[in-house]
Amino acid sequence: MTETIGLSWRKAALTVVMFAISILFLLPFIWMLVTSFKAESDVFTYPIEWIPRTWHAAQNYKEVWFGDNPFWLYYLNSIKIGVVTTAISVTVSAMAAYGFSKVQFKAGNYLFLIVLATYMVPSQAILVPQFILYRKIGLFDSHIGLILLGSFSVLGTFMLRQFFMGVHQEFVESAKIDGANHMRIFWSVAMPLVRPAIATYAILRFIWTWNDYQNPLIFLRSDKLFTIPLAVQKFTSLSGEFYSLIMAAAVSAILPLLIVFIIGQKSVIEGIALGGVKG
């Protein structure tokens, strides 16, 4: 009895220590949030004011969202690209994953190996030919082009294939005997069984697309097509020394995704642990 109490005291103490460490770890975020509420003249006062003396939040965020570089536009762009990329990528990957696991066709295994082998190549190693190709076929500086780049995920195919393989082959066979073709089996038998995996992959794909900086940087040129990461960078270079505004932009870029993450926390963390993917 005494021992359990002793143990839990230790646990409580350690929790307090860990809490302090995690606050330290999160200080950059806290500083960002607090600074985004401040008047510019108060940003670098020392010692740091963790509660703003003059509250400037409304003005700062209004400037970021509806000023010369309206974030609402970049938000719409990011949401559009994120949603469409996720929808296409999930569909294409799920179909391929089903084909590679539940349809017995001769070339299947070889094709899967080829697709998997391309995953080893770093995305940066093929940027140049992709860029040339996009210039030639007119996909450069368009949302469609950007969406297509994120739509054919080998990783997604691999992840979902693992789950489709967990669906018993008997389900497929008995559905076939009942006269269902593969399209029907895919849609009404297999998909419902792997729905949690699909949801996890969809959230991950959305987060990766939302945060992607490299592809928009290279394949977009027009301001009005920019996504959030490019907008933050542009905003930073234009605002120069207006750090309160820059922080308001940073908060705007981070917060919505944080909310998505906290809502889908369980599946995101499980998905990351399962796929072992470092974004």
Add this chain to the structure above:
Amino acid sequence: MELQATAATKRTAIDADKKRKKAGRGEELWGWLFVSPMLLGVFVLVLLPILATLALSMADWNFVQGWNGIKWVGLGNFDKLLGDHIFLRSVRNNLFFLLSVPIYMLISMVLAVVIDRHVYLKGFFKVAYFMPYISNIVAVAVVWQVLFHPSYGPINELLRGIGIDNPPKWLADPHYALASIMMISVWISIGFNMIIYMAGLQSIPRDLYEAADIDGATGWTKFRRITFPLLSPTSFFLLVTDVISTFKVFDIIAVTTQGGPIGSTSMMVWYLYDTAFVNLKVGYASCIAVVLFLFVLVITLVQWIAQKKWVNY
């Protein structure tokens, strides 16, 4: 009754047989149908570019010259790379960057063990340490840039406050810039590594710890003799993933230092980007891409070989 049932079964069996034969021919078609969107995308957007990169790495070509400007130089680009001191510096920086990997792996392992076993509010801690990973890297890099500001950034204000008169200029100082970026990278990478370690911890049987408790083992002994060795497959996996990811570092450099000051933070992918999209030297950039790929390939092969020898899991 029974007779009827048998007849019915027989009929279904025959039906099924017919269908299976038909399906056998159908399977091929269905297979191709399901995988073809993926194949088409991978072929056009990945496989062709891979081949093009290999070909272009042997060309001397500038974007603005048009197709006729291509000069084939064989392995000349690779020759040039070996004497290119910015490239060699970038490779050296990449190798130096590897030092950050064991640092954040160790921190993550300790955090994972403590959070998984020894604290309350597990969910809160998981989310807290995972936040940098899901945060937009551009926004995060911008925040750190201000925190690291040499004259009035909070970090240097603090350092001056505790009596250090000449704190480093961090990202603006050629001696500290790469280390500063590595610090940010450690901060970002902890979340991912910790989550994977936590998943690894779930596979360690509880009774090992109970047995150790009976033998009167201390916490440290249990960590050294049970946790650490049984996490080795996870550590190995993370090591490979993390090492490969350091070869792909780009975003954070593009946002904070752009390879500067004076080339001190140039890394392979940054140099590739700079060569291709700023200086427009397509052939030379493709050659860097091939070298980058070779690095990743070697690490992957080493992983395969090591994994085959490491069969006890």
